[in-house]
Amino acid sequence: MALQQSIDLALDANIGGGGLAQAALDDALGLVGEAMKRLAEDDASGRLPLLHMPRTTDDLASIREAAAFLRDDATDVVVLGVGGSSLGGQTLAQLKDYAVPGTGRFTESPRIHFLDNLDPITFDRVLHKLPLSSTKFVAISKSGGTGETLMQTIAVLTALEKAGLRAHPKDVFLGVSEPRKDGVKNALRDLLEPEGVRFLDHHPGIGGRYSVLTNVGLLPAAALGLDIEAIRRGAADAYEPFRNGAAAKDAPAALGAALNVAAAKAGKGIAVTMAYADRLERFTRWWVQLWAESVGKDGKGTQPVAAIGPVDQHSQQQLYLAGPNDKLFTVLTTGVAGKGPVMNEALAKRAGQAAFAGKTIGDLVAAQGRAMADTFAKNSRPTRQIHVETLDERALGELLMHFMLETILAGYAMGVDPFDQPAVEEAKILAKEYLAQG
């Protein structure tokens, strides 16, 4: 197990009145214990196929084969899709520097682009700059009906046609969507299948925000050369205590769920995840969707906030420490001590920072992550610490599964359905009405 979790700095016995009472945590552990029984039934009955994903291997060959198609002769791979159809892939791709400030621009071929947000200027510019003759595309949508993804796909097909390349969309495109269901329209398949474009089936029993361990997340990961089997193995590590029948307090994801439930009941309406690693920035955004869509219903839930350290120390820290004490913090660190450029002694002295001499950038980041958690605690702000020493495929797989389990269990314990998102439909329907009105 790569993930180490401590909730010591969340409890009032250790940080004073702003912390959570042990009795409140015990109550929440009781609720989560019940939720674990439900989860075990979900696993046994097959109702939640996500729980079987960590130990599934029979689909890996087809994912690798599709990834080879995407890589073959490609300078660029463009992933079309939004929300859960994109954020998991982005999270994994960040291990290969996708969207990492500075280095993201120097990634090796194929360069990957996730065009999730719909912005006309971005889309125009990307289509102008992409070498269309050496770019592969994959359009991902579970429902096949998401407007953003459909518009992007139509825009790409049109651009290929304009470039005289439309004769062969099947040679440059892949689709991922649910298998067709009788009587249900699948617009993405309707759009691409007549062009001969091949589809991988989106698992019908796994919703978008829980799909990172399926072909949705693993296809882009494999296209970048990541070890997708290790991602699944890491997920199995997170699930192991549940398979072994551990008590809630001894299963890290269950303990995390209980902490969140207790925090919500104690009026901490905001959950902040602050990761001290550029390569976890997309992870924090993935988690925001996961948490918000899963627990935010029936007037319940807490507001997820993504933060990155140390940069957000220079942006949000003031509020975190001196604003309302209405948050549960998760400080996520990796083993960076001793890594990165070493500070030259003479230059350190010239800058008046003798203590920098011989230290690395990683030494400072490690000190900052530790200091931030301790400062939250000193200011009586409840804080959970999660540490993974080496951020690789296996550790990331474990983190992803940990947070999915934590979210499901928290949803069950809060009495909400963590798998639907009924409120999202309202604005979608209205936007379609407005579009039709012109």
Ligand SMILES: O=P(O)(O)OC[C@H]1O[C@](O)(CO)[C@@H](O)[C@@H]1O
């Ligand atoms: O994969 P789809 O069906 O295109 O949906 C994309 C996203 O849209 C949502 O349904 C919300 O609008 C998310 O839950 C989902 O991840």
